[in-house]
Amino acid sequence: xxxxxxxTKEFLVEVVELLRMQLPAWLRDVNVxxxxxxxxxxxxxxxxxxxxxxVRPRHGSIEVGLHFEAESGLNRRYLSELRGRHAQTVASxxxxxxPEEWVRSWTRVHQAIPFSELDEDTLMVVSGRLSQMVARxxxxxxxxxxx
Numbered sequence: 001x002x003x004x005x006x007x008t009k010e011f012l013v014e015v016v017e018l019l020r021m022q023l024p025a026w027l028r029d030v031n032v033x034x035x036x037x038x039x040x041x042x043x044x045x046x047x048x049x050x051x052x053x054x055v056r057p058r059h060g061s062i063e064v065g066l067h068f069e070a071e072s073g074l075n076r077r078y079l080s081e082l083r084g085r086h087a088q089t090v091a092s093x094x095x096x097x098x099p100e101e102w103v104r105s106w107t108r109v110h111q112a113i114p115f116s117e118l119d120e121d122t123l124m125v126v127s128g129r130l131s132q133m134v135a136r137x138x139x140x141x142x143x144x145x146x147x
Contacts, residue, residue, distance in 0.1 A: 003120030008055050011118040012040040015053050018127035051134055064129050065110025066137050072105035078144055079107040086140045
């Protein structure tokens with residue numbers, strides 16, 4: 001059941017609106033950066049550790065993930081913890097969700113979701129996946145970050 005087609009900016013704004021509705025109450029107060037171009041970021045106080053939705057039409061995919069774009073050593077620590085003692089939490093999101101080094105000093109836990117149209121169906125899939133990632137990974141991020 002495809003609905004109306006959305007422009008990229010409209011799609012990204014609606015993803016965040018749905019995210020807030022889908023998250024548990026204690027996680028709804030997200031900070032939003034963007035949309036800028038074809039991506040939007042949400043975070044909980046540290047914009048260098050954020051959840052991102054990146055629409056990539058040329059690749060036919062939308063990347064949904066948790067990005068660590070802080071200092072290299074800290075990013076590697078997050079990645080190590082997510083691959084180590086928190087590997088079960090990451091695995092609970094399914095085999096398509098992968099923690100990895102992304103660029104030289106950044107790391108991420110992400111999934112590429114295939115799409116052909118930015119419509120209401122795609123919106124529901126992407127917002128649902130993002131809310132699952134935030135609900136499962138944000139408690140881990142906070143534990144790793146400490147007080």
